[in-house]
Amino acid sequence: MDLNELNQLDVNSFGEWPNPVKAVAILIACLALGGLAYYLDTQEQLVRLDQAQASERDLRTSFEAKQRKAANLDAYRQQLVEMQESFGAMLRQLPNKTEVASLLVDVSQTGLANGLEFQLFQPEDERTKDFYAELPIRIRVTGTYHDFGRFISGLAALPRIVTVHDAQITGDAAKPGAKPGAADSKLTLQATVKTYRYLDEDAAE
DSSP: OOHHHHHTOOGGGGGGSOHHHHHHHHHHHHHHHHHHHIIIIIHHHHHHHHHHHHHHHHHHHHHHHHHHHHHTHHHHHHHHHHHHHHHHHHHHTSOOGGGHHHHHHHHHHHHHHTTOEEEEEEEOOOEEOSSEEEEEEEEEEEEOHHHHHHHHHHHHHSSSOEEEEEEEEEEEEOOTTOOTTOTTOEEEEEEEEEEEEEOOHHHHO
């Protein structure tokens, strides 16, 4: 059968078409119906299937994470208790309002006890933070390098929290007969010492 015969085929007389042509026509019709069914129904179902599978993966991941947390719940509770105890211990190192004055005395006495001479001891305005307040103290002292080391160690050994900031060591005024830069050379230390106090709920508000 050539192209001219194909052009002469009548759709209304499909039953009289040659068998090979019928087979091809039926195949094309089946493919067209299958493509139409896929486009109208199956494609949407596949999209929903992909969405459901993605949701399943997310839910599975979330479930596994929650399961791990549930398995470690006792450990988390123990860790929380330890953190609360540690936080409470740190709060106990912050003086209340009435103890700040004695803490300032401790700072100055620590310097004097380690051979330092105070040229400046100037408490500045208190600065309020979230649940605590800090009191900066500008100091300028003279002494040897080892005196400064003992002074810093003494501050660290105080029962309350005291920190040292912006430390600068200058000068080299040696004692009579001492070589410049020797261990007993007189130096000047300028720094800001900060002490802290805990704010009660009323003060924090």
